[in-house]
Amino acid sequence: MQEVWFFLQLVVQGLAIGSVYSLVALGFVLIYKASSVINFAQGELLMVGAYVCLALIVQFQVPFWAGFLITMAFSIVLALFIERFVLRPMIGEPVIAIIMITIGLSAVLKSFVSAFWGTQIRVFPSIFPEAPVKFGEIVVSRVYIFTFIASLVFLVIFALFFKYSRMGIAMRAAANSNQVALSMGISVKKVFAISWCVAAVVSAVGGILIGNINGVNITLAAVGLKVFPAVILGGLDSIPGAVLGGLIIGVLENLSGGYLDHFFGGGVKEVAPFVVLVIILMIKPYGLFGTEEIERV
Amino acid sequence: MQQCGIFHETYTEDMAIFQTPFSRFWMGLFFVFLAIFPFISKPINAVLGTNTLYLANLIGIYIIGAHGLNLLTGFTGQISLGHGAFMGVGAYASAILTMKLGIPFLIALPLAGLITAMVGMVFGIPSLRLKGLYLAIATMAAQFIIEYAMRNWTTLTGGSAGMSVRPPSFFGFYIDSDRSYYYLIYVFVILATIYTKNIIRSRPGRAFVAIRDRYLAAEVIGVNVWLYRILSFGISSFMVGIAGGLWAHYVLVISDEHFVIWLSVQYLAMIIIGGMGHVMGGIYGAIFMVLLPELLRIPEHYLTVINPNAFAIFHSLRDGVFGLIIILFLIFEPDGLAARWHTIKNYWKLWPFSY
Numbered sequence: 334m335q336e337v338w339f340f341l342q343l344v345v346q347g348l349a350i351g352s353v354y355s356l357v358a359l360g361f362v363l364i365y366k367a368s369s370v371i372n373f374a375q376g377e378l379l380m381v382g383a384y385v386c387l388a389l390i391v392q393f394q395v396p397f398w399a400g401f402l403i404t405m406a407f408s409i410v411l412a413l414f415i416e417r418f419v420l421r422p423m424i425g426e427p428v429i430a431i432i433m434i435t436i437g438l439s440a441v442l443k444s445f446v447s448a449f450w451g452t453q454i455r456v457f458p459s460i461f462p463e464a465p466v467k468f469g470e471i472v473v474s475r476v477y478i479f480t481f482i483a484s485l486v487f488l489v490i491f492a493l494f495f496k497y498s499r500m501g502i503a504m505r506a507a508a509n510s511n512q513v514a515l516s517m518g519i520s521v522k523k524v525f526a527i528s529w530c531v532a533a534v535v536s537a538v539g540g541i542l543i544g545n546i547n548g549v550n551i552t553l554a555a556v557g558l559k560v561f562p563a564v565i566l567g568g569l570d571s572i573p574g575a576v577l578g579g580l581i582i583g584v585l586e587n588l589s590g591g592y593l594d595h596f597f598g599g600g601v602k603e604v605a606p607f608v609v610l611v612i613i614l615m616i617k618p619y620g621l622f623g624t625e626e627i628e629r630v
Numbered sequence: 631m632q633q634c635g636i637f638h639e640t641y642t643e644d645m646a647i648f649q650t651p652f653s654r655f656w657m658g659l660f661f662v663f664l665a666i667f668p669f670i671s672k673p674i675n676a677v678l679g680t681n682t683l684y685l686a687n688l689i690g691i692y693i694i695g696a697h698g699l700n701l702l703t704g705f706t707g708q709i710s711l712g713h714g715a716f717m718g719v720g721a722y723a724s725a726i727l728t729m730k731l732g733i734p735f736l737i738a739l740p741l742a743g744l745i746t747a748m749v750g751m752v753f754g755i756p757s758l759r760l761k762g763l764y765l766a767i768a769t770m771a772a773q774f775i776i777e778y779a780m781r782n783w784t785t786l787t788g789g790s791a792g793m794s795v796r797p798p799s800f801f802g803f804y805i806d807s808d809r810s811y812y813y814l815i816y817v818f819v820i821l822a823t824i825y826t827k828n829i830i831r832s833r834p835g836r837a838f839v840a841i842r843d844r845y846l847a848a849e850v851i852g853v854n855v856w857l858y859r860i861l862s863f864g865i866s867s868f869m870v871g872i873a874g875g876l877w878a879h880y881v882l883v884i885s886d887e888h889f890v891i892w893l894s895v896q897y898l899a900m901i902i903i904g905g906m907g908h909v910m911g912g913i914y915g916a917i918f919m920v921l922l923p924e925l926l927r928i929p930e931h932y933l934t935v936i937n938p939n940a941f942a943i944f945h946s947l948r949d950g951v952f953g954l955i956i957i958l959f960l961i962f963e964p965d966g967l968a969a970r971w972h973t974i975k976n977y978w979k980l981w982p983f984s985y
Contacts, residue, residue, distance in 0.1 A: 371763045422961045429709050430960050432766050433902055436895055437956035444950025448943045558774075561767050569764075597782055604778040607771035614756040614768050 338470035343591040344584055345468075349477035350546070351583015352484035357539040357556065358563040358575035359491060360532030366508035366570050367528040370420060371428075373435040375536055376557015377442035382408055382537025383544040383553055384446055387455060404537050412533035416526050439554070447551055454550035457541075480542045487538055488576055491531070495572070504528060508570075555603075559586070562606035565613055568623025577621065582606050647827060664816060668809040680924060683808040689920045690815035691877050696900045696912035697826045698869030703898070704906035705830060706862040707842030708757050712750075712769035713897045715776035716867045718889030720746040720874025722780060722787055725795045725884060735798035735879065743871040749776070750867025757859050773891050780886035792885030795878050811880055818876060822869060827909050829865070838862055842907075870897075892949075899956050905968025914967040926951060 357379060364372050385407050389400035419438055423431050465474045495501040507514040507524040515521050536557075540549075543556055563582045567574025590602030619625045638644040648654045671683045699713050710716075724742035727733045733741070753772035757765045780787050787793060797806035798814070805811050829835045837858040840848035849855050878884045896919055904915025926948060934941040963970055 371766065419957060419961075426960070426964065428763050428766075429703060429707075429898075429906075430902075430964060432709060432763065433898055434957055434960045436898070437953040437960070440895070440953025441950045441957070444947045444953065447946040448950075452946075558770070561770065565764075565767060600778065600782060604774055607774045610771045611753070611756070611768060611775070614760065614764065614771075618756065618760050618764060 339591070340588075342471045342473075343587045345471055345473055346477060347584035347587030348580060349473075349481045349583070350543075350587065351580040352481045352488075353539045353542050353556070353579075354559055354563050354583050355576040355579030356484045356487055356535045356542075358560045358567070358579045359488065359572060360535040361560050362564055362567075362570065362572055362575040363504075363508075363528045364532050365564075366572075367504060368420070368424075368525045370423075370431050371435065372532065373432065374415075374439035374442060374557070375532065375560055376554035377439040377446075378408070378412070378533045378536040379540035379543070379557055380446060380549075380551070380553045381411065381442055381540075382533070383540030383549045384450055386537070386541050387457060387544065387549050388450070390458060391455075401541065404541065405534055408533040408537040409530045412529040413526055416529040420525070420529070421522075439557075443551065443554060452551045454548045456548045457545045459545075476545050480546065483538070483542060487535060491535070492572075500527060559606055562610040562613075564620075565610050566620055568620030570624055571620070571622035574620055574622035582609070585609060645831070668812050681808070683812060685920055685924065687808060687812055687815050687880060689916050690812070690819045691873050691880070692897075692900065692916035692920060693819050693913050694822045694876070695870040695873035695897060696904065696916045697822050697909070698866040698873070699897050700901045700904075700906065700909070700912045701826060701829070701838070701869070702862050702866035704901055704908070704911060705835065705842060706838040706859065707845075708754075708859065708862060709763075709766040709898075710769040710863075710866070711766055711891065711894045711898070712753060712772040712776070713866075713870050714889050714891060714893030714895075715773040715780075716746050716750050716870045717874035717877070717893065717897075718780055718884075718886070719749050719776060719867075720871030721878035721884050721889070722793070722874075723871065724875030725793055725878045726786065728798075728879075729793070729795060734800060736800050739872060739875045742875040743868040746871025746874065747864040747868040750871075751860055751864045754860055754863030754867075757863065758856055769894075770891070773894055777886060777890060780889065787886070790886060792883050794883050795881075797882065798879045805879075815876055815880075818872060822872075823909065823913070826912070830909065834858060834861060839907075896952070899952065901966075902956060902964075903959050903966055905966030908966070908968035910971070911966055911968040914971070918967065922952070922955070923948070 357375060360378075361372055361375050364370050382404055386400050386404040389395045389403055390397060393400075395403065415438065419434060420431075423434055465472050466478060467473075495505055503514070503519045504524050504527065506517065507519055507521050511521050514524070539556070540553065543553065547553075559582065560579075563578035564575050565578070566581060567576070567578030586602050586606050589605035593601045593605070613620065636650055638649075643649070648657050667686065668683055671686070674682050695713065695717055699710060702708050702710055720742045723745040724735075724738050727738035727741055728735055753769060756768040760768070781790055783789075797804060797811075799805065803810075805814050830839075837848070837853045840851070840853050841855055841858055841862075845855055874889075900915030900919045901911055902915070903918050904913065905911030930941055930944055933944050959966065
């Protein structure tokens with residue numbers, strides 16, 4: 334019985350972390366679908382969001398909700414700036430140039446953060462009540478529950494946005510084919526800009542949530558890299574795939590950390606998602622829901 | 631562009647790497663400079679205030695690796711974010727072969743290259759089915775998996791405590807000074823450069839370029855895309871493995887923190903700044919990457935005098951400067967320094983009637 338509870342405990346924690354991965358993966362897939370840009374700076378957007386929110390709350394003594402809203406506004410401005418001055422000149426360039434430019438961007442963002450705030454770990458003031466909740470034998474701290482709920486809320490908001498709002502439909506159209514969307518009178522430039530804004534906002538939310546769990550320091554950007562296994566598992570161009578992939582990777586990483594750590598001497602959690610990634614690429618490269626590209630000679 | 635009055639009468643003349651007496655003369659002079667550099671480096675060190683011979687050795691090691699990555703990314707069009715880790719595989723393989731198995735350096739180094747080539751080809755398998763962006767992600771995963779193995783396979787690699795390595799020795803010579811190591815490294819640099827140049831001019835090189843430009847068309851005209859992609863991965867990892875082996879026996883202590891993803895990014899930055907798809911690109915890029923931190927030291931020096939706080943901030947902006955340079959090069963000079971050099975050279979060829 335003990336083992337079942339241990340297993341369930343790991344699964345629940347994994348789901349909470351995984352829901353943040355889903356959120357960040359959603360932003361990643363959005364940018365990829367709209368503009369075929371692989372964004373290696375997703376983790377840095379997340380880190381910047383977390384740091385800005387932390388600075389507002391701790392250094393400027395802003396209440397949490399106001400700090401949260403200002404952080405969202407800041408993320409939108411940052412995303413617009415990046416899209417206009419870094420990514421716009423690269424339209425039509427080869428894949429490697431676009432990948433490298435986002436890597437360069439990530440280095441720039443990271444160095445700005447470490448110049449402003451240093452590299453030591455900072456603790457978020459506790460926003461959520463601290464007493465853990467018990468479900469049977471499973472002890473879950475409230476941060477995890479709030480994280481899960483907050484991620485779900487944002488995922489639902491974006492699902493509705495894509496399904497019903499005018500802009501959401503325009504974005505789906507542009508993702509499907511830039512040229513057709515252009516000919517139907519959709520401003521593809523605006524779609525690119527908005528997809529970056531949405532990606533930055535969801536990343537900042539993810540950053541604040543993860544910051545509440547683990548504290549904030551410069552290695553927070555590594556969460557952005559966990560997005561890659563999630564989106565590859567779900568299929569690079571599928572939004573439901575990204576959500577499901579994020580949850581699966583979160584659970585999987587927690588389970589592998591819980592069960593395999595004493596065989597390999599710790600840290601399995603960090604590498605297991607990437608092992609999964611390589612295996613998926615070898616057997617089912619387009620993931621669970623990705624569009625298969627078929628080329629015949 | 632070719633100068634007037636030069637006509638190639640034989641096939642060998644046409645295929646010569648240095649085609650004119652003028653370029654042969656300057657290349658000869660350059661090789662003489664390379665050969666005597668260790669003897670004149672002392673006064674240069676005194677003027678510049680750094681160990682230029684050490685920098686020259688680092689440049690040499692990076693050139694070998696950059697040639698490898700340039701073959702893969704610049705000529706075959708396959709992106710690798712795992713070359714930092716592959717360099718680590720070469721370094722550890724060579725260290726383990728010489729220290730634990732007692733194999734002499736001259737045999738261990740090529741063996742380390744071969745081991746790296748095997749590892750590279752395993753992670754290159756996804757490239758057979760996938761296009762550029764998927765491959766970048768697959769090689770990034772390779773980077774993290776290898777990093778993990780280097781850190782946690784403590785019985786083999788010594789873990790994060792690192793592993794000490796002996797300087798190489800063969801036929802009774804110990805190569806343990808900067809000067810003697812310089813000659814060892816530059817023998818390999820010249821071999822690697824000639825090898826890269828020649829492979830581009832031969833059948834596999836043509837196949838690589840065909841695959842890069844349009845792999846479906848390449849397949850139609852009978853290029854075995856599968857074979858040449860894997861071959862490119864193999865050769866590329868072999869070269870970067872050799873670079874890793876040379877590096878291990880030069881710095882004498884290796885640990886996993888040298889071979890993080892930042893090194894892979896630096897390798898990619900080298901070939902982008904130097905010029906992808908130009909043999910000279912790897913060389914320019916490696917020189918740029920090694921000298922840039924040294925150049926950044928000058929403003930840092932003055933900032934320390936003015937205000938130590940400003941120094942700390944500038945120091946953490948260092949990596950950002952790398953990132954910014956990558957961004958600026960990609961936006962304004964995507965073909966890198968090699969292309970820029972061509973433009974400048976051609977301008978002066980017809981000067982002052984350059985129209």
